[in-house]
Amino acid sequence: MASLKDIQLKIVGVKKTEQITKAMNMVAAAKLRGAQSRMEEFRPYAEKFGSVMGELAGGTNPASFPLMEIRENIKKVALVIVTSDRGLCGAFNANIINASEKFFASQSEKGRQTAAICIGRKGSSYFEKSPVEVIYKMTDCMADIQMFNAKQVGQKLIQLFLDGVIDEAHVIYGRFINVAVQKPAIRRLLPISQEGLEEGAEAEKEGPTAAYIYEPEPEAILNQLMPMFINVQIMHAMLETGASEQAARMTAMDNATRACKDMIENLTLAYNKARQGAITTELMDIVGGAEALKG
Amino acid sequence: MANKLILEVVTPSRQVVSDEVDLATAPGTDGVFGVMANHAPLLATLQIGEMHYEKDGEVVRLAVSGGFCEVSNNRMTILAEAAERSEEIDIDRALRAKERAERRLQEAEARKAEIDLARAKAAMTRALVRLKIAQQKQS
Numbered sequence: 001m002a003s004l005k006d007i008q009l010k011i012v013g014v015k016k017t018e019q020i021t022k023a024m025n026m027v028a029a030a031k032l033r034g035a036q037s038r039m040e041e042f043r044p045y046a047e048k049f050g051s052v053m054g055e056l057a058g059g060t061n062p063a064s065f066p067l068m069e070i071r072e073n074i075k076k077v078a079l080v081i082v083t084s085d086r087g088l089c090g091a092f093n094a095n096i097i098n099a100s101e102k103f104f105a106s107q108s109e110k111g112r113q114t115a116a117i118c119i120g121r122k123g124s125s126y127f128e129k130s131p132v133e134v135i136y137k138m139t140d141c142m143a144d145i146q147m148f149n150a151k152q153v154g155q156k157l158i159q160l161f162l163d164g165v166i167d168e169a170h171v172i173y174g175r176f177i178n179v180a181v182q183k184p185a186i187r188r189l190l191p192i193s194q195e196g197l198e199e200g201a202e203a204e205k206e207g208p209t210a211a212y213i214y215e216p217e218p219e220a221i222l223n224q225l226m227p228m229f230i231n232v233q234i235m236h237a238m239l240e241t242g243a244s245e246q247a248a249r250m251t252a253m254d255n256a257t258r259a260c261k262d263m264i265e266n267l268t269l270a271y272n273k274a275r276q277g278a279i280t281t282e283l284m285d286i287v288g289g290a291e292a293l294k295g
Numbered sequence: 296m297a298n299k300l301i302l303e304v305v306t307p308s309r310q311v312v313s314d315e316v317d318l319a320t321a322p323g324t325d326g327v328f329g330v331m332a333n334h335a336p337l338l339a340t341l342q343i344g345e346m347h348y349e350k351d352g353e354v355v356r357l358a359v360s361g362g363f364c365e366v367s368n369n370r371m372t373i374l375a376e377a378a379e380r381s382e383e384i385d386i387d388r389a390l391r392a393k394e395r396a397e398r399r400l401q402e403a404e405a406r407k408a409e410i411d412l413a414r415a416k417a418a419m420t421r422a423l424v425r426l427k428i429a430q431q432k433q434s
Contacts, residue, residue, distance in 0.1 A: 036307070045305050048341055048374055051336065147307045147376060212367070215325050215339035224340050225325075225363060228376075235307060 004278065007271040011264060019261035023176030025253035032179070032246035038145070039176065040289045045248065049225075049232050055212075056222050064219065066162060067226045068192050074167040076113040078135065078160065079103055079155065079188065082173040082237045083123035085142040086246035092174060092182060093122040099184035100172050104132060110261060115166065119153060119238060135160065145242050150235035157234075158227050161190045163255035173237035174244035180251060187237070189230055299330035301370045302348055304357065304378050311357065311378045312348070319348040319371055323362050331369050337366040342376065343420045345428055356381045358425045377421075384429040394424035 009106050063069070065108060081100050083093045100123075104114045116132050118124035121139040128134055141149045160166045175185035215219060302319050304312040320329040322344025330337070343360040362375035399415035 012349050041309055044310070045374060046370060048305065052363065052374075056338070077367055194365075212336045212338045213327070215323055215337065218338075220324075221338060221340050221363065228361070232307075 004241075004271065004274050007267055007274060011267045011271065012261050014263050016269065018257055018264070021253045021260060023258040025250055026244045026247040028089075028253060032243065032250055034237070035243040035246050036176075039243050042236065042239055046232050046236050049229060053222075053225060053229055056218050056225070065157065065222060065226065067157075067190065067230075070191050071167045073207065074110075074112055076115060076168075078115045078117055078157065078164045078169045079186075079229075079285045080117045080119065080157070080169065080171040080232075080237070081123040081127065082171065082233065082241040083118070083120035084174075085121040085140055086245075087122060088236040088252065089245055089249035090255075092248035092252075093120075093126075094183075096124060096174055096184045097126050099186070102168070103172065103186060113124045117157065119234075120241070130231060134244065135165075142238070142242055142245070145235070147231070147235055150238060151231045153167045153234050154231035157190065159231060166190075171234060173240045174248070176240045176247065178242045179247045182248055187233070189233055192226060192229065201289060256275060272286075298369075300330060300332045300334070302373075302377065303371070304346075304359070304373045305377050306375055311380070312355075314350060315346070315349040316350045319346065321346045321373060322334075322359065323364070330366055334366050334369075336368075337364070339364050340353075341373070343417065343423055343424055346373070356427055356428050356431060358384060358421075358428045360421050360424075378423070381428045381431065384425050386426065386429050389422050389429065390427040391419060393426065396422055 009029075021077045057068075078102060083096050087093065100116070107114050108203060114132060115135045116123075117135050118127055118137040120137075122140050124134065124137040124139055128137075136153070138153060152278075157169050161169060168188070170186050170188050172184055172186045174182045176182055187272065299315040299317065301318060302312055302314055302316045303310065318329060318331050320327055321339070322342050323339045324342050325343070328339065340363045341359060341361065344358075345356060346359050347354055347356045349355075350383065357380050358377050359373065359375040359378045361377070362373065362414060364373045371387070378396075396419035398414050399411065403411035403415050
Protein backbone atom coordinates (compact mmCIF):
# COMPACT_ATOMS: atom_id res chain seq x y z
CA MET A 1 0.00 0.00 0.00
CA ALA A 2 1.17 3.49 -0.85
CA SER A 3 2.32 5.57 2.06
CA LEU A 4 0.32 8.43 3.45
CA LYS A 5 2.75 10.97 2.07
CA ASP A 6 2.51 9.49 -1.46
CA ILE A 7 -1.26 9.62 -1.49
CA GLN A 8 -1.26 13.17 -0.21
CA LEU A 9 1.10 14.28 -2.97
CA LYS A 10 -1.07 12.60 -5.56
CA ILE A 11 -4.19 14.33 -4.29
CA VAL A 12 -2.45 17.70 -4.54
CA GLY A 13 -1.37 16.89 -8.10
CA VAL A 14 -4.82 15.83 -9.24
CA LYS A 15 -6.33 18.93 -7.65
CA LYS A 16 -4.00 21.10 -9.70
CA THR A 17 -4.95 19.27 -12.87
CA GLU A 18 -8.57 19.78 -12.00
CA GLN A 19 -8.02 23.52 -11.69
CA ILE A 20 -6.44 23.65 -15.13
CA THR A 21 -9.15 21.62 -16.84
CA LYS A 22 -11.82 23.68 -15.13
CA ALA A 23 -10.21 26.89 -16.37
CA MET A 24 -9.88 25.48 -19.90
CA ASN A 25 -13.52 24.52 -19.83
CA MET A 26 -14.52 28.06 -18.99
CA VAL A 27 -12.22 29.57 -21.61
CA ALA A 28 -13.62 27.20 -24.23
CA ALA A 29 -17.17 28.14 -23.24
CA ALA A 30 -16.38 31.83 -23.70
CA LYS A 31 -14.65 31.22 -27.03
CA LEU A 32 -17.50 29.04 -28.19
CA ARG A 33 -19.88 31.94 -27.79
CA GLY A 34 -17.69 34.06 -30.04
CA ALA A 35 -17.20 31.33 -32.62
CA GLN A 36 -20.88 30.55 -32.70
CA SER A 37 -21.89 34.13 -33.23
CA ARG A 38 -19.35 34.51 -36.04
CA MET A 39 -20.84 31.43 -37.64
CA GLU A 40 -24.30 32.90 -37.34
CA GLU A 41 -23.21 36.27 -38.71
CA PHE A 42 -21.75 34.54 -41.72
CA ARG A 43 -24.92 32.54 -42.40
CA PRO A 44 -27.01 35.28 -44.09
CA TYR A 45 -24.11 36.00 -46.42
CA ALA A 46 -23.63 32.36 -47.33
CA GLU A 47 -27.34 31.72 -47.76
CA LYS A 48 -27.87 34.73 -49.97
CA PHE A 49 -24.86 33.77 -52.00
CA GLY A 50 -26.13 30.24 -52.46
CA SER A 51 -29.59 31.32 -53.48
CA VAL A 52 -28.35 33.81 -56.06
CA MET A 53 -25.95 31.24 -57.49
CA GLY A 54 -28.78 28.75 -57.77
CA GLU A 55 -30.99 31.32 -59.44
CA LEU A 56 -28.28 32.02 -61.98
CA ALA A 57 -27.21 28.48 -62.63
CA GLY A 58 -30.77 27.28 -63.17
CA GLY A 59 -31.03 28.60 -66.69
CA THR A 60 -27.51 28.03 -67.90
CA ASN A 61 -25.59 25.22 -69.52
CA PRO A 62 -23.08 23.71 -67.09
CA ALA A 63 -20.79 22.61 -69.88
CA SER A 64 -19.86 26.20 -70.63
CA PHE A 65 -18.24 26.76 -67.25
CA PRO A 66 -14.81 25.29 -66.60
CA LEU A 67 -15.49 25.13 -62.84
CA MET A 68 -18.62 23.03 -63.39
CA GLU A 69 -16.97 20.59 -65.77
CA ILE A 70 -17.58 17.02 -64.63
CA ARG A 71 -14.61 15.01 -65.84
CA GLU A 72 -15.18 11.47 -66.99
CA ASN A 73 -11.79 10.13 -66.11
CA ILE A 74 -11.03 11.20 -62.57
CA LYS A 75 -7.37 10.66 -61.84
CA LYS A 76 -6.78 12.68 -58.74
CA VAL A 77 -9.03 13.83 -55.94
CA ALA A 78 -8.13 16.50 -53.43
CA LEU A 79 -9.57 16.76 -49.96
CA VAL A 80 -9.45 19.97 -47.99
CA ILE A 81 -9.11 18.89 -44.37
CA VAL A 82 -10.14 21.50 -41.86
CA THR A 83 -8.95 20.71 -38.34
CA SER A 84 -8.13 22.81 -35.31
CA ASP A 85 -4.71 24.26 -34.53
CA ARG A 86 -4.75 23.12 -30.94
CA GLY A 87 -5.36 19.85 -29.22
CA LEU A 88 -6.97 18.92 -25.92
CA CYS A 89 -10.41 18.76 -27.43
CA GLY A 90 -11.20 15.09 -27.10
CA ALA A 91 -11.54 12.97 -30.20
CA PHE A 92 -12.56 15.93 -32.34
CA ASN A 93 -9.52 16.06 -34.63
CA ALA A 94 -9.07 12.30 -34.56
CA ASN A 95 -12.62 11.90 -35.85
CA ILE A 96 -11.97 14.23 -38.77
CA ILE A 97 -8.66 12.52 -39.54
CA ASN A 98 -10.28 9.07 -39.43
CA ALA A 99 -13.07 10.16 -41.72
CA SER A 100 -10.47 11.63 -44.10
CA GLU A 101 -8.52 8.37 -44.10
CA LYS A 102 -11.70 6.51 -44.90
CA PHE A 103 -12.41 8.89 -47.75
CA PHE A 104 -8.89 8.43 -49.11
CA ALA A 105 -9.22 4.66 -48.87
CA SER A 106 -12.51 4.64 -50.78
CA GLN A 107 -11.00 6.85 -53.49
CA SER A 108 -7.92 4.66 -53.79
CA GLU A 109 -10.17 1.67 -54.25
CA LYS A 110 -11.59 3.33 -57.32
CA GLY A 111 -8.05 3.69 -58.63
CA ARG A 112 -7.84 7.41 -58.02
CA GLN A 113 -4.90 9.25 -56.65
CA THR A 114 -5.44 11.34 -53.58
CA ALA A 115 -4.01 14.53 -52.17
CA ALA A 116 -4.63 16.55 -49.05
CA ILE A 117 -4.88 20.26 -48.48
CA CYS A 118 -4.67 20.92 -44.77
CA ILE A 119 -6.10 23.84 -42.87
CA GLY A 120 -5.23 23.75 -39.19
CA ARG A 121 -2.12 22.42 -37.51
CA LYS A 122 -3.51 19.14 -36.18
CA GLY A 123 -4.42 17.81 -39.60
CA SER A 124 -1.21 19.05 -41.24
CA SER A 125 1.09 17.44 -38.70
CA TYR A 126 -0.75 14.14 -39.05
CA PHE A 127 -0.88 14.01 -42.83
CA GLU A 128 2.68 15.22 -43.30
CA LYS A 129 3.83 12.04 -41.57
CA SER A 130 1.40 9.84 -43.51
CA PRO A 131 1.95 8.62 -47.07
CA VAL A 132 -0.77 10.95 -48.39
CA GLU A 133 0.54 13.80 -50.48
CA VAL A 134 -0.01 17.22 -48.92
CA ILE A 135 -0.28 19.79 -51.69
CA TYR A 136 -0.86 22.80 -49.53
CA LYS A 137 -1.12 23.56 -45.85
CA MET A 138 -2.17 26.48 -43.77
CA THR A 139 -1.70 26.58 -40.02
CA ASP A 140 -2.31 29.04 -37.20
CA CYS A 141 -5.35 30.50 -38.86
CA MET A 142 -8.10 28.91 -36.78
CA ALA A 143 -7.83 31.29 -33.83
CA ASP A 144 -8.90 34.21 -35.98
CA ILE A 145 -10.69 32.96 -39.06
CA GLN A 146 -10.58 35.49 -41.85
CA MET A 147 -12.01 35.57 -45.35
CA PHE A 148 -8.59 36.03 -46.94
CA ASN A 149 -7.43 32.70 -45.47
CA ALA A 150 -10.33 30.96 -47.15
CA LYS A 151 -9.61 32.91 -50.32
CA GLN A 152 -6.01 31.75 -50.42
CA VAL A 153 -7.05 28.12 -50.20
CA GLY A 154 -9.85 28.67 -52.72
CA GLN A 155 -7.53 30.26 -55.26
CA LYS A 156 -5.04 27.43 -54.89
CA LEU A 157 -7.80 24.87 -55.35
CA ILE A 158 -9.25 26.53 -58.44
CA GLN A 159 -5.81 26.84 -59.99
CA LEU A 160 -5.10 23.13 -59.38
CA PHE A 161 -8.45 22.21 -60.87
CA LEU A 162 -8.08 24.36 -63.95
CA ASP A 163 -4.51 23.15 -64.51
CA GLY A 164 -5.84 19.59 -64.51
CA VAL A 165 -3.73 18.56 -61.50
CA ILE A 166 -6.88 17.56 -59.64
CA ASP A 167 -10.21 16.51 -61.10
CA GLU A 168 -12.35 16.76 -58.02
CA ALA A 169 -12.15 18.54 -54.71
CA HIS A 170 -13.99 17.91 -51.48
CA VAL A 171 -13.87 19.52 -48.09
CA ILE A 172 -14.12 17.80 -44.73
CA TYR A 173 -14.85 19.74 -41.57
CA GLY A 174 -16.28 19.33 -38.10
CA ARG A 175 -19.93 20.05 -38.57
CA PHE A 176 -21.45 21.86 -35.64
CA ILE A 177 -24.76 20.18 -34.86
CA ASN A 178 -25.09 21.42 -31.30
CA VAL A 179 -22.86 22.03 -28.31
CA ALA A 180 -22.77 18.33 -27.48
CA VAL A 181 -22.56 16.86 -31.00
CA GLN A 182 -20.03 17.59 -33.73
CA LYS A 183 -19.65 15.27 -36.67
CA PRO A 184 -17.18 15.21 -39.53
CA ALA A 185 -18.97 16.10 -42.78
CA ILE A 186 -17.76 15.93 -46.36
CA ARG A 187 -18.93 18.19 -49.14
CA ARG A 188 -17.93 18.44 -52.78
CA LEU A 189 -16.40 21.75 -53.76
CA LEU A 190 -15.30 21.13 -57.35
CA PRO A 191 -16.71 20.71 -59.87
CA ILE A 192 -19.53 22.88 -58.65
CA SER A 193 -22.68 20.83 -58.98
CA GLN A 194 -25.82 22.27 -60.43
CA GLU A 195 -28.02 20.30 -58.06
CA GLY A 196 -26.18 21.73 -55.08
CA LEU A 197 -26.75 25.22 -56.38
CA GLU A 198 -30.39 24.71 -57.12
CA GLU A 199 -30.95 23.30 -53.67
CA GLY A 200 -29.76 26.62 -52.33
CA ALA A 201 -32.26 28.44 -54.50
CA GLU A 202 -35.15 26.25 -53.36
CA ALA A 203 -34.42 27.08 -49.76
CA GLU A 204 -35.15 30.74 -50.21
CA LYS A 205 -38.01 30.95 -52.65
CA GLU A 206 -40.41 33.65 -51.68
CA GLY A 207 -43.16 33.92 -54.20
CA PRO A 208 -42.66 34.08 -57.93
CA THR A 209 -39.35 35.61 -58.87
CA ALA A 210 -39.61 37.99 -61.75
CA ALA A 211 -37.13 37.92 -64.60
CA TYR A 212 -33.97 39.69 -63.61
CA ILE A 213 -32.07 42.32 -65.46
CA TYR A 214 -28.54 41.01 -65.60
CA GLU A 215 -25.58 43.29 -65.72
CA PRO A 216 -23.38 41.93 -67.28
CA GLU A 217 -24.78 38.68 -68.80
CA PRO A 218 -25.62 35.78 -66.47
CA GLU A 219 -22.64 33.81 -67.76
CA ALA A 220 -20.23 36.61 -66.97
CA ILE A 221 -21.74 37.05 -63.51
CA LEU A 222 -21.49 33.35 -62.82
CA ASN A 223 -17.89 33.24 -63.95
CA GLN A 224 -17.10 35.98 -61.50
CA LEU A 225 -19.11 34.53 -58.64
CA MET A 226 -18.04 30.90 -58.87
CA PRO A 227 -14.56 31.35 -57.42
CA MET A 228 -16.10 33.41 -54.65
CA PHE A 229 -18.62 30.68 -54.03
CA ILE A 230 -15.77 28.23 -53.41
CA ASN A 231 -14.24 30.69 -50.97
CA VAL A 232 -17.55 31.09 -49.18
CA GLN A 233 -17.85 27.33 -48.79
CA ILE A 234 -14.32 27.00 -47.44
CA MET A 235 -14.96 29.89 -45.07
CA HIS A 236 -18.12 28.19 -43.92
CA ALA A 237 -16.23 24.94 -43.27
CA MET A 238 -13.59 26.83 -41.28
CA LEU A 239 -16.15 28.63 -39.15
CA GLU A 240 -18.00 25.42 -38.41
CA THR A 241 -14.80 23.65 -37.43
CA GLY A 242 -13.88 26.63 -35.26
CA ALA A 243 -17.13 26.46 -33.33
CA SER A 244 -17.05 22.67 -33.13
CA GLU A 245 -13.51 22.75 -31.79
CA GLN A 246 -14.49 24.94 -28.87
CA ALA A 247 -17.59 22.90 -28.15
CA ALA A 248 -15.57 19.67 -28.26
CA ARG A 249 -12.96 21.15 -25.94
CA MET A 250 -15.64 22.28 -23.56
CA THR A 251 -17.09 18.77 -23.33
CA ALA A 252 -13.65 17.14 -23.11
CA MET A 253 -12.57 19.46 -20.32
CA ASP A 254 -15.83 18.96 -18.49
CA ASN A 255 -15.26 15.21 -18.60
CA ALA A 256 -11.68 15.67 -17.45
CA THR A 257 -12.80 17.81 -14.51
CA ARG A 258 -15.30 15.16 -13.53
CA ALA A 259 -12.68 12.42 -13.81
CA CYS A 260 -10.42 14.50 -11.57
CA LYS A 261 -13.18 14.81 -8.99
CA ASP A 262 -13.71 11.04 -9.01
CA MET A 263 -10.03 10.46 -8.62
CA ILE A 264 -9.76 12.88 -5.70
CA GLU A 265 -12.65 11.14 -4.02
CA ASN A 266 -11.05 7.71 -4.40
CA LEU A 267 -7.67 8.98 -3.30
CA THR A 268 -9.16 10.68 -0.24
CA LEU A 269 -10.84 7.43 0.65
CA ALA A 270 -7.56 5.56 0.27
CA TYR A 271 -5.80 8.24 2.31
CA ASN A 272 -8.31 7.98 5.16
CA LYS A 273 -8.09 4.20 5.12
CA ALA A 274 -4.31 4.32 5.25
CA ARG A 275 -4.43 6.88 8.06
CA GLN A 276 -6.92 4.76 10.01
CA GLY A 277 -4.71 1.72 9.44
CA ALA A 278 -1.69 3.60 10.76
CA ILE A 279 -3.59 4.70 13.88
CA THR A 280 -4.79 1.16 14.50
CA THR A 281 -1.29 -0.29 14.25
CA GLU A 282 0.02 2.43 16.52
CA LEU A 283 -2.69 1.68 19.11
CA MET A 284 -1.92 -2.02 18.86
CA ASP A 285 1.73 -1.24 19.54
CA ILE A 286 0.87 0.85 22.61
CA VAL A 287 -1.54 -1.72 23.95
CA GLY A 288 0.98 -4.50 23.26
CA GLY A 289 3.71 -2.51 25.05
CA ALA A 290 1.49 -1.85 28.08
CA GLU A 291 0.55 -5.54 28.27
CA ALA A 292 4.21 -6.51 28.17
CA LEU A 293 5.09 -4.10 31.03
CA LYS A 294 2.26 -5.43 33.18
CA GLY A 295 3.39 -9.01 32.75
CA MET B 296 -45.32 56.86 -46.50
CA ALA B 297 -43.20 57.71 -49.44
CA ASN B 298 -41.83 54.79 -51.34
CA LYS B 299 -38.67 53.57 -49.75
CA LEU B 300 -36.14 50.99 -50.74
CA ILE B 301 -34.80 48.52 -48.21
CA LEU B 302 -31.03 48.44 -48.45
CA GLU B 303 -28.89 45.73 -46.95
CA VAL B 304 -25.14 45.59 -47.16
CA VAL B 305 -23.74 42.29 -45.94
CA THR B 306 -20.13 41.16 -45.64
CA PRO B 307 -18.84 37.80 -44.42
CA SER B 308 -18.18 39.21 -40.96
CA ARG B 309 -21.15 41.48 -40.36
CA GLN B 310 -24.18 43.33 -41.62
CA VAL B 311 -22.97 46.82 -42.40
CA VAL B 312 -26.25 48.49 -43.39
CA SER B 313 -29.86 47.56 -42.94
CA ASP B 314 -32.04 50.57 -43.54
CA GLU B 315 -34.86 52.09 -45.55
CA VAL B 316 -33.42 54.53 -48.04
CA ASP B 317 -34.60 56.82 -50.82
CA LEU B 318 -31.79 56.16 -53.25
CA ALA B 319 -28.72 53.97 -53.44
CA THR B 320 -25.88 53.85 -55.95
CA ALA B 321 -23.41 51.05 -56.44
CA PRO B 322 -20.26 50.61 -58.51
CA GLY B 323 -21.27 47.94 -61.03
CA THR B 324 -18.73 46.19 -63.20
CA ASP B 325 -20.30 47.89 -66.21
CA GLY B 326 -20.54 51.25 -64.52
CA VAL B 327 -22.12 52.99 -61.57
CA PHE B 328 -25.86 52.59 -61.30
CA GLY B 329 -28.53 54.04 -59.05
CA VAL B 330 -31.55 52.27 -57.60
CA MET B 331 -34.73 53.81 -56.24
CA ALA B 332 -37.88 52.27 -54.88
CA ASN B 333 -39.84 49.94 -57.18
CA HIS B 334 -36.83 49.19 -59.34
CA ALA B 335 -37.12 46.19 -61.65
CA PRO B 336 -35.36 43.02 -60.42
CA LEU B 337 -31.66 43.36 -61.08
CA LEU B 338 -28.58 41.30 -60.56
CA ALA B 339 -25.22 42.91 -61.09
CA THR B 340 -21.63 42.28 -60.12
CA LEU B 341 -19.70 45.02 -58.42
CA GLN B 342 -16.20 46.32 -58.67
CA ILE B 343 -14.08 47.97 -56.05
CA GLY B 344 -15.44 51.42 -55.58
CA GLU B 345 -17.63 53.83 -53.77
CA MET B 346 -21.33 53.47 -53.06
CA HIS B 347 -23.64 55.84 -51.32
CA TYR B 348 -27.21 56.00 -50.19
CA GLU B 349 -29.58 58.82 -49.33
CA LYS B 350 -32.05 58.78 -46.53
CA ASP B 351 -34.20 61.83 -45.75
CA GLY B 352 -31.70 64.08 -47.50
CA GLU B 353 -28.75 62.64 -45.61
CA VAL B 354 -25.99 61.02 -47.64
CA VAL B 355 -23.91 58.12 -46.37
CA ARG B 356 -20.87 56.94 -48.29
CA LEU B 357 -19.28 53.52 -48.14
CA ALA B 358 -16.26 51.86 -49.63
CA VAL B 359 -17.10 48.46 -51.04
CA SER B 360 -14.89 45.86 -52.67
CA GLY B 361 -15.96 42.92 -54.73
CA GLY B 362 -19.24 41.11 -54.66
CA PHE B 363 -22.60 41.59 -56.24
CA CYS B 364 -25.91 43.32 -55.85
CA GLU B 365 -29.40 41.97 -56.09
CA VAL B 366 -32.57 44.01 -56.33
CA SER B 367 -35.99 42.41 -56.02
CA ASN B 368 -39.27 43.17 -54.25
CA ASN B 369 -38.11 46.63 -53.28
CA ARG B 370 -35.14 45.20 -51.49
CA MET B 371 -31.54 45.82 -52.49
CA THR B 372 -28.98 43.41 -51.15
CA ILE B 373 -25.30 44.03 -51.59
CA LEU B 374 -23.00 41.15 -50.81
CA ALA B 375 -19.49 42.53 -50.63
CA GLU B 376 -16.21 41.07 -49.50
CA ALA B 377 -15.65 44.21 -47.49
CA ALA B 378 -17.65 47.35 -46.84
CA GLU B 379 -16.99 50.29 -44.55
CA ARG B 380 -18.77 53.52 -43.81
CA SER B 381 -16.65 56.61 -44.27
CA GLU B 382 -16.24 57.15 -40.53
CA GLU B 383 -15.14 53.56 -40.00
CA ILE B 384 -12.21 53.80 -42.38
CA ASP B 385 -8.81 53.69 -40.78
CA ILE B 386 -6.92 56.34 -42.74
CA ASP B 387 -3.49 55.31 -41.46
CA ARG B 388 -4.11 51.76 -42.47
CA ALA B 389 -5.32 52.79 -45.92
CA LEU B 390 -2.23 54.97 -46.36
CA ARG B 391 0.03 52.10 -45.40
CA ALA B 392 -1.87 49.83 -47.78
CA LYS B 393 -1.37 52.35 -50.55
CA GLU B 394 2.37 52.51 -49.97
CA ARG B 395 2.58 48.75 -49.85
CA ALA B 396 0.59 48.46 -53.07
CA GLU B 397 2.87 50.99 -54.77
CA ARG B 398 5.90 48.97 -53.82
CA ARG B 399 4.32 45.72 -54.97
CA LEU B 400 3.26 47.31 -58.22
CA GLN B 401 6.85 48.24 -58.99
CA GLU B 402 8.14 44.83 -58.02
CA ALA B 403 5.54 43.05 -60.11
CA GLU B 404 6.24 45.24 -63.10
CA ALA B 405 9.93 44.55 -62.83
CA ARG B 406 9.33 40.81 -62.72
CA LYS B 407 6.51 40.86 -65.26
CA ALA B 408 4.39 38.70 -62.96
CA GLU B 409 0.89 39.24 -64.21
CA ILE B 410 -0.99 37.74 -61.29
CA ASP B 411 0.97 39.78 -58.79
CA LEU B 412 0.43 42.84 -60.90
CA ALA B 413 -3.33 42.33 -60.96
CA ARG B 414 -3.37 41.78 -57.20
CA ALA B 415 -1.28 44.84 -56.52
CA LYS B 416 -3.53 46.92 -58.75
CA ALA B 417 -6.61 45.70 -56.92
CA ALA B 418 -5.00 46.50 -53.57
CA MET B 419 -4.11 49.93 -54.89
CA THR B 420 -7.69 50.63 -56.01
CA ARG B 421 -9.05 49.51 -52.64
CA ALA B 422 -6.68 51.80 -50.79
CA LEU B 423 -7.44 54.77 -53.05
CA VAL B 424 -11.20 54.33 -52.72
CA ARG B 425 -10.94 54.15 -48.94
CA LEU B 426 -8.80 57.26 -48.79
CA LYS B 427 -11.10 59.16 -51.11
CA ILE B 428 -14.18 58.38 -49.08
CA ALA B 429 -12.52 59.02 -45.76
CA GLN B 430 -11.23 62.40 -46.90
CA GLN B 431 -14.56 63.47 -48.35
CA LYS B 432 -16.02 63.08 -44.91
CA GLN B 433 -13.42 65.29 -43.32
CA SER B 434 -13.61 68.19 -45.75
